[in-house]
Amino acid sequence: MKGAASPGVVLGEWPEMAEQASAIRFKVFVDEQGVPADMELDEFDAASCHALAVIGAQAVGTGRLLPDGHIGRMAVLEPWRGTGVGAALLGALVAEARRRGMRVVALNAQTHAQGFYSRFGFVPTGPQFEEAGLPHQAMEMNLAE
Numbered sequence: 660m661k662g663a664a665s666p667g668v669v670l671g672e673w674p675e676m677a678e679q680a681s682a683i684r685f686k687v688f689v690d691e692q693g694v695p696a697d698m699e700l701d702e703f704d705a706a707s708c709h710a711l712a713v714i715g716a717q718a719v720g721t722g723r724l725l726p727d728g729h730i731g732r733m734a735v736l737e738p739w740r741g742t743g744v745g746a747a748l749l750g751a752l753v754a755e756a757r758r759r760g761m762r763v764v765a766l767n768a769q770t771h772a773q774g775f776y777s778r779f780g781f782v783p784t785g786p787q788f789e790e791a792g793l794p795h796q797a798m799e800m801n802l803a804e
């Protein structure tokens with residue numbers, strides 16, 4: 660199934676999002692990408708705004724916005740990739756950053772996903788680096804323009 664999906668995106672705090680968001684993150688980052696399980700949840704979850712993309716009754720993707728303007732933990736379940744779910748999540752998180760008056764949003768992109776973020780206007784900053792055993796590129800987008 661690779662038609663266009665039209666997910667609803669809901670934003671919320673960690674206590675109400677934790678169960679569904681962590682299930683997606685463990686499936687994508689730990690099971691699929693081999694990120695160590697003890698690195699997946701961190702102290703930033705409690706302080707972040709979380710997004711869940713929902714199709715029908717199923718949560719199929721997630722991401723988070725930290726109070727310092729960093730977006731992270733963007734994950735879409737494999738069967739729904741390439742159908743617009745990631746775009747809907749990123750759009751909702753950037754809109755929330757604007758609503759909060761943030762002037763810049765930043766993220767550490769896995770290098771394979773750099774093109775995804777570039778489409779939204781994120782630009783690379785600095786050299787590539789390794790995090791959780793995977794190559795990353797810092798990127799940011801100016802919201803003040």
Ligand SMILES: CC(C)(COP(=O)(O)OP(=O)(O)OC[C@H]1O[C@@H](n2cnc3c(N)ncnc32)[C@H](O)[C@@H]1OP(=O)(O)O)[C@@H](O)C(=O)NCCC(=O)NCCS
Nearest residue numbers: 733734735740741742743744745746768769771772774775
């Ligand atoms: C990266 C990820 C979140 C993208 O989500 P997605 O739902 O597949 O993306 P979408 O279908 O919304 O794609 C939006 C646009 O970006 C493009 N795109 C998606 N992934 C891309 C990639 N890896 N490189 C370049 N372009 C990409 C799509 O073709 C689409 O372009 P279009 O608007 O011209 O049709 C998803 O692939 C994912 O969860 N991957 C595994 C986890 C991961 O690596 N997360 C990133 C951590 S930084």
